Amino acid sequence: MSVISMTAAANKGRTTASHTFYMPVNLFEIDDLVVPYVSPNAIILIVWGGEGALLVDGHEHDLSRGTVFLSDVLTQMELRVESRSPLRGIGIEYRCLTPEGSSPEGLHHPIPLQRVPAGLLRPAGEFKHIWMEPQLSSPFQAQQLFAQLLQGLSEELAARQQPSHSWFDQSLHYMDAHYNEELTREQMAEQAGVSPEHFSRTFRKHTGRTFNAHLTLLRIRSAQQLLLIGTPNLNTLALQVGYKEGLYLSRKFKQSVGLSPTAYRHSRKNIVTLDSNHTASLIALDITPELGVYTSWLEQLHSKKKMKSRQKFNPYIHTPATYYEALASVRPDLIISYSNAEVNKSLLPLAPVMELPLMTMSWRDQFLLIADIVNKRLKAEDWLAKHDQMMDVVNHRLDRDLGARGTAIVWEIGSHAAYCFSSSFGRGCQILYDDLGFQPPGKLLEQGIAAKGYIEADIEAIASYPADYIIFTSMPSCPDSRLRFDRLLRSPKWRSLDAVKHNRVYYLNEPELFYGYDPLSTQAQLQELLHALTPHEINLYRGLSKMSDRV
Incomplete structure (x- = not known):
């Protein structure tokens, strides 16, 4: 067989793939991008924290936490950094290839995407860690994470570029706020400026339900929620959710739920x-x-x-x-x-x-509300009463051992920044500030931590928040943050803090435990904090353990 015929036989039935493959070629820290930067490759710029501006081909765009910039063309970029809150993040350069050798376009958006969901950017942090420290046992992990990041960004772009149905969205929002009022399809269509027929077609297309079915759903779900946190009179409940009398509500409720309102209130629930x-x-x-x-x-x-x-x-x-x-x-x-x-x-x-609600409802109130929902109010009140007895014992011992409490601060070290918290955000602060009598440092109060629940700071800036007691519930987990944290601990400013001089710095490193903001986590956090603050109180720990078992 000739060479030509052999080649033809080999190629018979073979088709050229039309797939595009994406290959990361470079990763850099965002704070390195301080001079005009031009890349021949597609680029993803991800901001994890700080504030600043990005100058792209002469146009300035604001940057802040959760901003992503995507470019697949030769672009000149320059960062302008706010000195009060320097930018943190990464840039990833990548190439787009096809089997036939062409260079297709990567992801592109003319302006930075703002407020990209944090969960979507999680692969970026993992990708950076693997890029900096390759794992020989998992040679394809970086490619998998990069593909996951691209997929998420592509879906986010597609969602943002879909044509908006502003009148329809406004109608849904209006129904959410006014479902308990007299609403008709004709009234809503007139308000939207479309015909009743067009309103119905669009509504069904985007919700899978008719207008009346959606209105009934909103009303019955609201009735279920109200039943779970109380037992109002049916006629009163009917008026609250948009029906004129309780008998009609009961009939509609049973059609939708399969139980009467009273039976639903007392039924066992999945x-x-x-x-x-x-x-x-x-x-x-x-x-x-x-x-x-x-x-x-x-x-x-x-x-x-x-x-x-x-x-x-x-x-x-x-x-x-x-x-x-x-x-x-x-x-x-x-x-x-x-x-x-x-x-x-x-x-x-x-x-x-x-x-x-997050932050505006304490863990105690959340616990009691959940107990009401599952008909366990008395059990929850008994649990809290025993917990308060435990706190009385603890505070009596702390009065003897520590006296006046002073100030305390809780730090959690992330991949790129440090975070401290108020009691409304948990992390053990609900115990320190609400139960044990410690106070947040004055600087936190000045920065309005109560309003936001937490403050983000550079790891190196931790020494700028002096407190009588400094507690770390999460330690650095990646090389960059470990390096920065080590630099902090060696700095003269850190060593000059009273808490450091008097050995009142505690490295607990229990991020998962301290993440909880609930009765069980609070109980366990209390014991961890007391182990740190009063290491000699062995009998107290044993007593707490026994009390915890009873709770």
């Missing part, structure tokens, strides 16, 4: 929790959610209590579609979540979503 804090509150009441979010610490505690196992839910591994499917698979009667309007609205077809 509960889904979308945050580990709410899972922990249920476990403290001896209830296991049908599907719940757990930390590994909470899983161990759940196993120790020998409670019946249910399904565990990891919200970070799902797309919006599989997220919904995972929840639907357990046929929930109730979903407990923190306030997140857009996500929670999408779950209404499954079950009522009991939204607990």
Whole structure:
């Protein structure tokens, strides 16, 4: 056979792939981009913190936490950094290739994307860590993480570039706020400036429900939520949700839920929790959610209590579609979540979503509200009463051992910054400030930490927040942050702090435990803090352990 015929035979049936492949070629810290920078490759610029501006081909754009800039063309960039809050982040250069050798375009957007979801950027932090410290046992991990990052950014671009249906979105928002009033399709269509027929077609296309079915859903879900936190008269409840009398509400309720309002209030429910804090509150009441979010610490505690196992839910591994499917698979009667309007609205077809406000409701009040929902109010009050007895013992001992408490600050070291907290954000501060009588440093109060719940600072700036007691609940986990933290500990400013001189700095490094803002985590955090503050009080720890078992 000739060479030509052999080549033809080899190529017979072979087609050239039309796929594009993306290869990262360079990674740099964002603060290195301080002079005009021109890259021949596509580039992703990711801002993790700080404030500044990006000058792109003569046009200036604001940069802050959660900003992403995407360019696939030869672009001249220059950063302008705010000295009060320097920018932190990374840049990734990558090439786009096809099997035939052409260079297609990468991701591009003419202006930086603002407020990109934090979960979408998680692969970027992991990618940086793997890029800086390659793992020989996982040679393809960097490529996997980069592909995951590109996929997420591509989906975010597509979502932002979809044509908006402003009148339709406004109609949905109006219904959310006024479902308990007299609403008709014709009234809503007139308000939107479209015909009733067009309104109906658009509504069904985007919600999968008719206008009347959606209005009924909003009203019945609201009635379910009100029933779970009280037992109002049916006629009163009907008026609250938009119906004229209780008999009609009862009929509509039974059509939608399959139970009467009274039977629903007292029925056993399949509960889904979308945050580990709410899972922990249920476990403290001896209830296991049908599907719940757990930390590994909470899983161990759940196993120790020998409670019946249910399904565990990891919200970070799902797309919006599989997220919904995972929840639907357990046929929930109730979903407990923190306030997140857009996500929670999408779950209404499954079950009522009991939204607990973040930061404005203490862990105690959240615990009591969840107890009301599951008819366990007396058990929760008994739990809190025993916890308060425990706090009385602890404070009596601290009065003897420490006297006046002074100031305390809790730090958590992240990949690129340090964070300290107020009591409304937990992290052990709810114990230090609310129960044990410590005070936040004056500088935190001056910076308004109570309003935001936390303050972000450079790792090197930790020494600028002096306190009588300094507590680290999370230590550096990547080479860059470890280097910066070591630099802090060697600095003269750090060594001059009174807390350092008097050995009142505590390295607890229990990030998962201190993340919890719930009764069980609070109890465990208390014991960790006391181990640090009063290391000689062995009898106190034993007493607390026994009291904890009784609680």
